[in-house]
Amino acid sequence: MVGLSEAMGRLRTKDKSESIQESHYASPEELNLAIRDLQRVFSGPNQTTTDPDALRTYGSSENSYHPTAAHAIIVRPSSTEDVVHIVNIARKYRVPIVAYSGATSLEGHFSGYSTGSICLDMSGMDKILQINVADSDLVCQPGARWEDINQKLKSDGIPLFFPLDPGPGATIGGMIGTGCSGTNAVRYGTARAEWFLNVTAVLPNGHIVKTRRRARKSAAGFDTTKLFIGAEGTLGIITEVTLRLAPFLPTKVAMAQFPNVEVAVSAVQEILNSPHGPHIQCIELLDNNMMDAINKAGLVERPYPVLDTLFFKIQGSAECISSASKTIQAIVKKHGSKTFKFAATEEEADDLWQNRKYALMSSLAAYPGTRCWTTDVCVPVSKLPQLVYETKEDLSRAKLPNTTVGHVGDGNFHAFILFRENQLEEASEAVHRLVQRAINLDGTCTGEHGVGVGKKEYLLDELGEGTIELMKTIKRAVDPLNLLNPGKLYPDSNASKDED
Amino acid sequence: MVGLSEAMGRLRTKDKSESIQESHYASPEELNLAIRDLQRVFSGPNQTTTDPDALRTYGSSENSYHPTAAHAIIVRPSSTEDVVHIVNIARKYRVPIVAYSGATSLEGHFSGYSTGSICLDMSGMDKILQINVADSDLVCQPGARWEDINQKLKSDGIPLFFPLDPGPGATIGGMIGTGCSGTNAVRYGTARAEWFLNVTAVLPNGHIVKTRRRARKSAAGFDTTKLFIGAEGTLGIITEVTLRLAPFLPTKVAMAQFPNVEVAVSAVQEILNSPHGPHIQCIELLDNNMMDAINKAGLVERPYPVLDTLFFKIQGSAECISSASKTIQAIVKKHGSKTFKFAATEEEADDLWQNRKYALMSSLAAYPGTRCWTTDVCVPVSKLPQLVYETKEDLSRAKLPNTTVGHVGDGNFHAFILFRENQLEEASEAVHRLVQRAINLDGTCTGEHGVGVGKKEYLLDELGEGTIELMKTIKRAVDPLNLLNPGKLYPDSNASKDED
Structure with a gap:
């Protein structure tokens, strides 16, 4: 039997060669000089680390199965100026x-680079610097977590919140880099909308830019803020951000169950297009396998029917929530749902929503001894039923247990593929087929998880040569030495096409 | 007395020299060869024009007072491939x-270039190519007008609409180029949000790119669609667009009048942060001068009180509109409004909203013999009262009649400055002071009208040298010959700083 680490080694060897020649990076001697310079400038306690365990840990992730490498040094800046120092040393060598x-x-976004990389640990730059209640905005550092920001607003009694809600523990800088979204996107849009009013960034040339002022709107040229959203740390290092906040509204949670995904999606479309559409904060799909896993995991008092299920968050004033929920109930019934459960109390609402929140945990608990490959794709909403149906058929043929959650209002679909040690390659191949299926349906290889190492091979197929070349043209212009997060995001060129 | 055209000539001479040397553009002989090639390829009726009147008209605007130049030829493509042909000929010469x-x-976005320019008239590429009702999206050509798109959806009985609503007559391509918004932005955001799912564009190198597929969300790298939004036609020529549509909701219109702008803005903030906030589609401020002009213009049956006034569009189901309007009434009363008028019928609603729609026309009608300099800036919402107050004081000192409308929910402020032939320079200087005031309040020189020729001198002050250099780096990388709309958007460099 092939062990997991050996199988990951095999996957690793599949990785294509880099399009930028590694030979132009620091030699081992130059790398040592860079480390020495960094240690000299950042000589305070914990400002740098070269502990091998830390270098390995910071260069890999338990949540992904992509090639990794340890970093050469971890540096912890505490200001924009610190980041300038680090970038200048990195450029020098x-x-x-x-x-x-x-x-x-x-998707392996923060894995180390094979010839030796500086891990720029921004997690200590996590301060909230300014809360402008009257303007509904907030200035913070990139290491701040979205959950801490919302907790701070709540505990200060400020009736505002930041609506992007990716995975627990995500920080503002990473959310920008990944172009994140989450369950609230159906109402509030994603990181690519207008929640980031401006960023301060250090460019590869060491220059500091602040992309915009604090006004909510501006038509002063193309918005350079957007350049950094989804760039996965390849165009600049974010050191400060102004976030726009939204009014915090009362919400209620409801649940409806359906005979299949197709009718669930039709119900969602009708609800969103109704005059009650503006009250829908979230619509999450948990498929029958996921409901089964929740039951098996034993996190619920009474088992749920094993059916494709929608969870709703409905927002607004009490009377509007109540009238919206009546409309929703009528619509889901029309589309074949036999059950509609509206949480009567806060506690009941929390309990219901927790099923969505702990989807991954329930999936793992339901299949003891497995690991989970989590992936996401996104397709036009009308194509979602086909995508879900064909994916489940495929995974069943491949004998891979799986559960599904989806931000169904946006056509965004997450598969949790559960596998045992000897099935890593099968899981990897199933993900590959899932991505191809999504792209063939006019969709994208990733709705919100980003590209990193794991999805870059699909970008050419998805976006075409011209768009990839445009992205690379910008990357080369902004970062001619390819210093920032090389090996991520941009598809590798064929040797013959490599223009560098 | 100095005539208007003479005064405009004087303003023209103030224009700084271009940062890109004009000498690298086509010589008169080469320009003639380019015209000949274009005429040969586009030999159908009306496909090209060199009629001097048309060349002048297409190179200038009655709505702006910035330097202009006639074009050398007007070409009318009817496909992406036509645009590739034109770009390739332009690049050759x-x-x-x-x-x-x-x-x-x-702001002079489409004025001709002094050494001779090709006016690429996209207005004939105005087809709606695909309406995907189940996915709430629509594919169209860039010459399509937003009003025609919404009219088409309505007449087909499709309960969706495209929510960006800039000036009447604006087309999708121009809306992308300008990074437009309009009265709906307080609810739906601007062109920089997620209404443009993808664009097909022809780059200066003649390559066609399609920036994304049709999925609503994607985390596949930084979004190259956003590069073109607000780029004012300087990075590529848009030839096809996928728009996201929103559910069309029932609306009602209401009006409230206030003793001053400050309390009106406080009322707006409280309304937007209330649980009824999601029902607010528009909040427009018309200042006391504007209300006076409306009365004077005689477009209304009974004169309105001459007070700072808010117009609301409230959206949603009938019962939610009704409960929202009760909350709004209570809030505006608390903030000192003595009047609250809620349009009982569709007709009354249309009548009320027309006052907002015909603001410019009313302003001109109220001051016969004047022309109007229209400009816009945007500041953090809390700074809006100060901006409005100081601007009105300033304009009063300058003896320039003026009216104000504002997308007050976003801090976006439009001034209509009315001037006689001999006051053009005073008007220009008052606009200059207004922009400086907005920038000093952490705002922007333009909230939605764009930069063009008129605002480019402010960008360095507003965005800083680093951000301007980043914008120019991208421009140079994508358009190394500076073929697309030169002289617009990017601030001119000082000779000493000019790195080209």
């Missing part, structure tokens, strides 16, 4: 820099 | 290309 903070990403 | 469609912009 041509050492790659990998930004790191929440470490929650799933 | 180094002739600037200026994209043109709705011609509603206010």
Whole structure:
């Protein structure tokens, strides 16, 4: 039997060669000089680490199965100026820099670079610097976690919140880098909407830019803030951010169960297009396998029917929530749902929503001895039923247990593929087929998890040569030495096409 | 007395020299060769024009007072491939290309280039190519007008609409170029949010790119769609677009009047942060001068009180609109409003909203013999009262009649400055002071009208040298010959700083 680490080694060897020649990076001697310079400038306690365990841990993730490498040094800046110092040293010796903070990403975004990389640990730059209640905005450092920001607003009695809600533990800097979203996206949009009013970033040339002022709107040219959203730390290092906040509204939770995904999706479309659409904060799909896993995991008092299920968060004033829920109930009934449960109390609402929140945990608990490959894709909403149906058929043929959650209002679909040690390659191949299926349905290889190492091979197929070349043109112009997070995001070129 | 055209000539001479040397563009002989090539390829009726009147008209705007130049030729493509042809000919002879469609912009975006430019008239590429009702999206050409799109959806009985609503006559391509918004932005955000799912664009190198697929969300790298939003036709020519649509909801209109702008803005903030906030589609401020102009223009049956006034559009189900309007009434009363008028019928609603719609027309009608300089800035919402107050004081000192409308929920402020022939320079200087005031309040020189020629001198002050250099780095990488709309958007460099 092939062990997991051996199988991961095999996957690793599949990785294509880098498009930028490794030979232009620091030699081992130059790398040592860079480390020495960094240690000299950042000589305070814990400001740098070269402990081998830490270098390995910071360069890999338990949540992904992509090639990894240990970093050469971890540096912990505490200001924009510190980051400028680090970038300048890195440039002097041509050492790659990998930004790191929440470490929650799933596609190998923060893995080390093979010739030796600086792990720029931003997690200590986590301060909230300014809360402008009258303007509904907030200035913070990139290491701040979205959950801490919302907790701070709540405990200060400020009736505002930041609506992007990716995985627990995610930080603002990583959320920008990944172009995140979450369950609230159906109402509030994603990181690519207008929640980031401006960023302060250090560019590879060591220059500091602040992309915009604090006004909510501006038509002063193309928005350079957007350049950094989804760039996965490859165009600049974010050191400060102004977030726009939304009014915090009362919410209620409801649940409805359906005979299949197709009718669930039709119900969602009708609800969103109704005059009660503006009250829908979230619509989450948990498939029958997921409901089964929740039952098996034993986290619930009474087992749920094993059916494709929608969870709703409905927001607004008490009377509007109540009238919206009546409309929703009528619509889901029309589309074949036999059950509609509306949480009567706060506690009941929390209990219901926890099923969504602990989806991954329940999946693992239901299949003891397995690991989980988590992946996401996104397709036009009308294609979602086909995607879900074909994926489940495929995974069943591959004998891989699986559960599904989806931000169904956006066509965004997450599969948790559970596998045993000897099935890593099968799991990897099933993910590959899932991604191809999504792209063939006019969709994307990732709705919210990003590209990192894990999805870059699909970008050419998804976006076409022209768009990839445009992305690379910008990358080369902004980061001509390819210092920032090399090996991530941009598809590797074929040797013959490599223009560098 | 100095005539208007003479005064405009004087303003023209103030224009700084271009940062890109004009000498690298086509010589007169080369320009003639380019024209000949274009005429040969586009030999159908009306496909090209070199009529001097048309060249002048297409190169200038009645709505702006910035330097202009006639184009050398107007070309009318009807497909992406046509645009590739034109771009390739332009590149061969180094002739600037200026994209043109709705011609509603206010900052000289489509004026000709002094050494001779190709006016790329996209207004004929105005087809709606696909309506995907189940996915709430629509594919169209860039010459399509937003009003026609919404009319088409309505007449087909499709309960969806495209929520960006800039000036009447604006086209999708221009809306992308300008990074537009409009009265709906307080609820739906701007062009920089997620309404443009993808664009097909022809780059200066003649390559066609399609920035994304049709899924609503994607985390596949930084979003190259956003590069073109607000780029004012300087990075590529848009030839096809996928728009996201929103559910069309029933609306009602209401009006409240206030003793001053400060209390009106406080009322707005409280309304937006209430549980009824999601029902607010628009909140427009018309100042006392504007209300006076409406009365004077005689477009209303009975004169309104001359007070700072808010107009609301409230959306949702009938019962939610009704409960929202009760909350709004209570809040505006608390903030000192003595009047609250809620339109009982559709007709009354249309009548009320027309006052907002015909603001410019009313202003001109109220001051016969004047022309109007329309400008916009945007500041953090809490700074809006100060901005409005100081601007009105300033304009009063300058003896320039003026009216104000504002997208007050976003801090976006439009001034209509009315001037006689001999006051053009005073008007120009008052606009200059207004912009400086907005920037000093952490705001932007333009909330939604864009930069063009008129605002580019402010960008360095507003965004800083680093951000401007980043914008120019991208421009140079994508358009190394500076063929697309030169002289617009990017601030001119000082000779000493000019790195080209």
